[in-house]
Amino acid sequence: MLELFIELTNQIFWEGYAEQLAKDNPVTFQTEFTEFINSYNSQPYE
Numbered sequence: 001m002l003e004l005f006i007e008l009t010n011q012i013f014w015e016g017y018a019e020q021l022a023k024d025n026p027v028t029f030q031t032e033f034t035e036f037i038n039s040y041n042s043q044p045y046e
Contacts, residue, residue, distance in 0.1 A: 005036045 022029040
């Protein structure tokens with residue numbers, strides 16, 4: 001799941017965004033990652 005989050009943020013923002021965020025602001029990184037997981041898990045199955 002972490003790899004998907006990193007790939008997505010690289011596409012939305014810039015290459016290395018997630019890694020830089022984790023280094024500079026780990027609390028915000030964890031919050032964004034948790035929100036990503038929660039939104040991914042709440043998608044209805046087809």
